[in-house]
Amino acid sequence: xxxxxxxxxxxxxxxxxxxxxxxxxxxxxxxxxxxxxxxxxxxxxxxxxxxxxxxxxxxxxxxxxxxxxxxxxxxxxxxxxxxxxxxxxxxxxxxxxxxxxxxxxxxxxxxxxxxxxxxxxxxxxxxxxxxxxxxxxxxxxxxxxxxxxxxxxxxxxxxxxxxxxxxxxxxxxxxxxxxxxxxxxxxxxxxxxxxxxxxxxxxxxxxxxxxxxxxxxxxxxxxxxxxxxxxxxxxxxxxxxxxxxxxxxxxxxxxxxxxxxxxxxxxxxxxxxxxxxxxxxxxxxxxxxxxxxxxxxxxxxxxxxxxxxxxxxxxxxxxxxxxxxxxxxxxxxxxxxxxxxxxxxxxxxxxxxxxxxxxxxxxxxxxxxxxxxxxxxxxxxxxxxxxxxxxxxxxxxxxxxxxxxxxxxxxxxxxxxxxxxxxxxxxxxxxxxxxxxxxxxxxxxxxxxxxxxxxxxxxxxxxxxxxxxxxxxxxxxxxxxxxxxxxxxxxxxxxxxxxxxxxxxxxxxxxxxxxxxxxxxxxxxxxxxxxxxxxxxxxxxxxxxxxxxxxxxxxxxxxxxxxxxxxxxxxxxxxxxxxxxxxxxxxxxxxxxxxxxxxxxxxxxxxxxxxxxxxxxxxxxxxxxxxxxxxxxxxxxxxxxxxxxxxxxxxxxxxxxxxxxxxxxxxxxxxxxxxxxxxxxxxxxxxxxxxxxxxx
Numbered sequence: 001x002x003x004x005x006x007x008x009x010x011x012x013x014x015x016x017x018x019x020x021x022x023x024x025x026x027x028x029x030x031x032x033x034x035x036x037x038x039x040x041x042x043x044x045x046x047x048x049x050x051x052x053x054x055x056x057x058x059x060x061x062x063x064x065x066x067x068x069x070x071x072x073x074x075x076x077x078x079x080x081x082x083x084x085x086x087x088x089x090x091x092x093x094x095x096x097x098x099x100x101x102x103x104x105x106x107x108x109x110x111x112x113x114x115x116x117x118x119x120x121x122x123x124x125x126x127x128x129x130x131x132x133x134x135x136x137x138x139x140x141x142x143x144x145x146x147x148x149x150x151x152x153x154x155x156x157x158x159x160x161x162x163x164x165x166x167x168x169x170x171x172x173x174x175x176x177x178x179x180x181x182x183x184x185x186x187x188x189x190x191x192x193x194x195x196x197x198x199x200x201x202x203x204x205x206x207x208x209x210x211x212x213x214x215x216x217x218x219x220x221x222x223x224x225x226x227x228x229x230x231x232x233x234x235x236x237x238x239x240x241x242x243x244x245x246x247x248x249x250x251x252x253x254x255x256x257x258x259x260x261x262x263x264x265x266x267x268x269x270x271x272x273x274x275x276x277x278x279x280x281x282x283x284x285x286x287x288x289x290x291x292x293x294x295x296x297x298x299x300x301x302x303x304x305x306x307x308x309x310x311x312x313x314x315x316x317x318x319x320x321x322x323x324x325x326x327x328x329x330x331x332x333x334x335x336x337x338x339x340x341x342x343x344x345x346x347x348x349x350x351x352x353x354x355x356x357x358x359x360x361x362x363x364x365x366x367x368x369x370x371x372x373x374x375x376x377x378x379x380x381x382x383x384x385x386x387x388x389x390x391x392x393x394x395x396x397x398x399x400x401x402x403x404x405x406x407x408x409x410x411x412x413x414x415x416x417x418x419x420x421x422x423x424x425x426x427x428x429x430x431x432x433x434x435x436x437x438x439x440x441x442x443x444x445x446x447x448x449x450x451x452x453x454x455x456x457x458x459x460x461x462x463x464x465x466x467x468x469x470x471x472x473x474x475x476x477x478x479x480x481x482x483x484x485x486x487x488x489x490x491x492x493x494x495x496x497x498x499x500x501x502x503x504x505x506x507x508x509x510x511x512x513x514x515x516x517x518x519x520x521x522x523x524x525x526x527x528x529x530x531x532x533x534x535x536x537x538x539x540x541x542x543x544x545x546x547x548x549x550x551x552x553x554x555x556x557x558x559x560x561x562x563x564x565x566x567x568x569x570x571x572x573x574x575x576x577x578x579x580x581x582x583x584x585x586x587x588x589x590x591x592x593x594x595x596x597x598x599x600x601x602x603x604x605x606x607x608x609x610x611x612x613x614x615x616x617x618x619x620x621x622x623x624x625x626x627x628x629x630x631x632x633x634x635x636x637x638x639x640x641x642x643x644x645x646x647x648x649x650x651x652x653x654x655x656x657x658x659x660x661x662x663x664x665x666x667x668x669x670x671x672x673x674x675x676x677x678x679x680x681x682x683x684x685x686x687x688x689x690x691x692x693x694x695x696x
Contacts, residue, residue: 003269004077005163008156010068010125015039018048019061019128029063030093030126036065045313047087047149049131064127064150070158072120078161078195079117081125082110084152084343087312088137091128103378104138105131105146105312106339106361107385110157114195117156138378139361140369142338144304147312152342161195162202162262164273165233168391169258170429171279173245178294179627184245184279188238188258194228201227202270204236206260210246211276217242217256226262247292248278248394250332250353251629251684255394278350278394284431284454287479287486289548291355297548297623298333298355299579301326302491303555305337308564316344323348325562326555327687329572330579332624333549335435335456335490338363338403340386349395353685356395357433357456357488358386360419362402370405370415379415380422387426398430399423404437404458407448416448435490441465441474444481455482458491458553462533463498467511471540479546488549492537494530495559496521521558530561530571538578538623545620580690581624582631582681585612585661587694591670607696609666609677611635617658625658630684637668638676640695646671653681670696 015036019029028034042048048055048062081094087105091098094116102109117123131148133141168189173181186208194200207221218240228234246254255276262271283290289297303322305312319342326334334354336345339361349356360383369375383401390396401419406412420432431453440447440457449455455478462468478487496515499507507514513529520526534552541547552575554560561572588610611633616622636648647668656662666677675696681689 003271004074004158004160005272006158008068008070008158010066010154010156011044012066013041014044014046014064014066014150016042016046016048017063018055018058019063020058022061024061024063024128029065030096030098030128032096032124034065034126039065044150044154045152047147047151047311047313049145049147049149050309050311050313059131059133059146059148061128061130061132062148064129065124067122067124068156069122070117070119070156074117074158075119076161077114077158078163078193079112079114080110080157081113081154082108082157083150083154084108085312086127086129087147087149087151088131089129093126095123104382104385105151106341107382108152108389109385113156114161135369136372136374136378138365138375138382139338139363140365140375142361142363144306144338145311147305149313151312160270162200162228162264163193163195163271164190164204164260164262165193166191166388167258167260167273167275169275169277171245171256171277171394173247173279173281173292175281175293179247179249179292179629181245181247181279181292183241183243185241186239186258188260190236190238190260191233192226192228192236192262193233194230197230199227199229201225201265203263203267204238204260205263206238206258208240208242209257209259211255211257217245245279248280249292250298250355250626253351253353253685254278255350275392276350277392280394282397282431284486285484287484287546287548289486291626294627295619296626297545297619298626299550299624300331300333300354301329301552301555301561301575302335302337304557305342306556306564307566314342319344320348322555322566323352323354324687325566327352327354327685329561329576330581330624330689333488333551335359335400335488335551337554340382340390343389346390346393346395350393352687353683354395355397356393357398357400358390358396359400359435360386360402362405364404365402365406365415367406367409367411370409371411376415376418379419383419383423384426387423391427396430398454399427399432400456401432401434403435405434405448406439407434407436408439408443408446413448413451417451420451438465440478444478449482449485453485455485455487456490457487459489460492460495460498461537462511462513463495464502467508468513468536469511471537472544475540475544475547479544483546486548487544487546488551489541489547490551491553492533492550493553493559494526494533496523496526496529522563524570527569527571530559530569531574534571534574534578542621542623547623550623577690579624580616580681581626581628582613582615582656582689584679584681584690584692585614587611587677587679589694589696606667607670610663611666611679612661612663613653613656613681614662615656615658615660617660619658622658627658628653628656631656631689632682633664634680634682635666636678637671638678639671640674640676642676642678646675
């Protein structure tokens, strides 16, 4: 088999059984001949914690089994059994042969199963999973459910015996101004595997394509010889330039495709492999965040994979629905949550404009845990898997090595210093940080943030961290400690009944946000306070230019702007308005007479409206703030209930820098009834920024 590149999906129906006494391995559940006909049938991706009430709270051991028949033609192929994620600890068998284990619930892993898979015959996969929490695991504890199961896709990767195993692309623009570049330098690191029993001599050829147009942007393809001993791998580096690149931006999702082919000595194609990337620049300097050479201040939210009925095993439709709503909330920045994300989400953010800080699920590790050699080794393993999987995504601009660690201890400082250095050894192109908590607020000079490239500060002033008036002083103290480091408020929000978790016996309502003891977390009373937190804290962030980002915690659930079922709360609109990069300052209505009565008009003449917009800015005093390019103002005149549209149109907006005022005129023939003027400002990506209506 000289050239093959097939991914054989193995999702779908699997057999499933829990193993509360952990007897399955001794009882032969891993064997190819084991009779699993009495087990339940489930559909993977799957988590048992949403199946039924008797499994909802189960943390323990469970098993999955399935059979599959691959085509006979794969007899001489190289085969890898790949899992995108199994939560938490997976032990895997194929045809009764033990393949190995993987620890960590959110990152991909694979096994070489060449010579084990039987072509054209039935093959049996058995997976033993446990989602037990333990002090020497990551996450050890955590404020979220540890959904057990095969939670992301599984497939059999089929290639020839010489193949491209991995490609990492670094694309740097040569900026000539803000959001402008005359050239891009592309460096590709390509790992080639030779699984033949003989040396490989061949050629690696590559091209760079404009993804939208499908055409090459290079004068000619790249080519380099490869020589790899039998059974070994080799790393090849290719470098090229091309002129006038389109830059990736949160509003302009230009993507390129790196297309490589491995050729044999006879010129025949042995394997092809493509990856998508973007050309963009992120720079942190002088306590500012520069995207493609422009200083920007960005906003967003965090979101748990916790939709009822799905949990961590969520479908593409579920993820797309939530992230479409996050974009309508004007999200352009995200620390998506405390663990590596599904590949669908990374692709979505590449194509819809959200900058991400993926994070290791090291949540509230103690000094003792961070000093544990096993925990440190496990942290490095999971970081390596996350970075290798997500390296090429332009939406990923930084990495996070943990959340709310005991980071002002000697062990915490050593841990952060070492893992930050480890991340940079794998990916020296991106900044690295972690989300610090009340330890950063209390005495920042002792915190391990000193080893990070930027500050991520979780803050809950008005609840856990102290009186709400102290927020500004805390931010200023952090800035004085590290005046060159930009600050991202990595969490802010409101938890109803927070004092039950950790709080004072008596609460002063002038200094703290608190609901009545008998109020439901889903009540309007709780959401009124959530809206107050947003409205009162965003001006504090805006007044400090070193705060370059703010992330609300969180999208869904008791602290969310939507409830567990996804229903919007009043705080959804409050956050959306605060997160809009442009405001409608005023609309002035007037009318003029025509000599002839327009068709459908109750009286002669027409109506006119002058719309005045203002982009948030200047950048030192407002947030979010960045230059708006390619936006448009959509307007429509409709009946009172929106069932009939009498007139509509679009006004393209000019390029608007932060703090710019713009006015434009609309005109329409008045209908012979009460009507509504609806205005919507639309991003180049198609998502509305805000909508307003006026009844006339």
